[in-house]
Amino acid sequence: MIAINNIGKSFGGKQIISGISSTFENGKTHLIIGQSGSGKTVLLKTISGLYQADSGAIDFDGRSLMDMNQKEQKLLRQEIGMVFQGGALFDSLSVADNVRFPLDMFWDVSEAEKRDRVDFCLERVKIVDAHNKFPAELSGGMQKRVAIARAIALNPKYLFCDEPNSGLDPVTAIVIDNLIAEITAEFGITTIINTHDMNSVMEIGEKILFIHKGHKEWEGSSKEVLNTENEALNSFIFSSKLTAQLKK
């Protein structure tokens, strides 16, 4: 479980997020939603330790991120898988080498075991016959799937995804969402996803955290989200004509 308490982060004197508290449970898919510029990515990167929080506390299964020394933080990061918005695959490495990369860096096992693990991760995300392709040769959806395969290569306890279905068509976006939700449940991972896609909220959101202007505005389940009376959340969810008509 990840627990955050009253965390804040500013850049160049500008407060981006402040006073955000929540808990993220094992084996569940948590969604952080909000408009572009609301502070979702900063929140996710602060929880993951990529940015250092200015205030507050972040606990990973009782271990305080703030109290960890550099070595302990490094070990913690090996328990975290992260899927970046654009995939962030290494351009110079093939698909198989991208997935193998964290294994080469941190696993002291035989070549055969590494190969098996790479095959397992790629099969799990339904990538076949693309081991030797390079990221530039893949579609957006495939790149995201390879990024997920790389993120789960080291058997992470925690999975962070920054807008994993941005730039994808609705069908592929649902495939990616479901893949993340399946992996979360299958391996008992604590998953936090940043998104502004309402399809994701309805498909896989077990717990929703709505961020508005750098603050936690609302928290609840995907069932509650449609019936909320929170004004900011309502205007976010029903901003498109389609969703507004559906509500009517």
Add this chain to the structure above:
Amino acid sequence: MRFFEHIGKYLFLLRKIFSKPERFKIFMKQVLQEIELLGLNSIGLVVIISLFSGAVITLQLGYNMDNPFLPSYLIGMGNRETMLLEFSSTILCLILTGKIGSQVASEIGSMRVTEQIDSLEMMGINSANYLILPKVVAVLLILPLLSIVSAFLGIAGGLVAGPLAGVVKIADYIEGITFVFKPFYVFFAVVKTFVFSFIMVTISSYFGYNVEGGALEVGKASTNAVVTSSIFILIFDLILTQLLLQ
């Protein structure tokens, strides 16, 4: 104030670069790759510019030495000294900064804006050490060698062009390139190239590593890397010449 901020961030980056590599085997593999990418792929350029520059320096020395009291072997000697003292180290490094510096800055900058560097950090890898140290080691190993090759080719260029243009006889030219030869000048050229290579690759990496924004900023970082590296190479050329030749 911005200047001191850059100096501070640059020194901080150097501290990150010079730490123990995560996996020595992977590090050595990277060094070999970088030697090929940054060094061996520059050989063609070094050969062409060195041969032609040596040839041109020889011709210009020949055409400007019309005093009959000046022995013609001085043409060979002049070309040798120019190549060793300035061309094969300073000018070569300035030219290679345009190639290697921009390549390093744009490669690292692209990795920064596409979150590949964040991805490394997220895995618990020291991204500066992983990405930049192999480049530094590769360039420090290969460019001093290229500098010696460049001096040799420049002198060879003069040997071909001088007699062909009729400005110097082969025997006089060969006498000139061996006349009062100081081996220390080879050491001087190697030391200068070593220092300039370090400046070139670390400053370029610094600009690439600290890019914020998108493709446009990567392009700007690449330009800034080349300009700043060139200025520092010239400043250190002055300092090293004063220190080593006084």
